[in-house]
Amino acid sequence: MTHPSTAIRTLRKSLTSRRAARRSRQGLERELASYNTPSARLDLDAVLARHDSADTAEIKAILHRQSMERIIRAGS
Secondary structure (H helix, E strand, O other): OOOHHHHHHHHHHHHHHHHHHHHHHHHHHHHHHOOOOHHHHHHHHHHHHOOOHHHHHHHHHHHHHHHHHHHHHHHO
16 A cells, blocks of 8 residues: 555656656647647648658647638638
């Protein structure tokens, strides 16, 4: 059985790690949102094309979601 203080420390570390990951992802999303013109996106796509798709999957998913959000906002 795990001692309660050990479980609490583990939970705190987990929460701290999750918060840091969320802040990092939000920063990445803000940075990627700045590539909002067709020419900027082409430049970014050219950079991403030089890397392994497994390495760029998260970035491509964010860019896709942001593009869809722009399309939805434009249609409203």
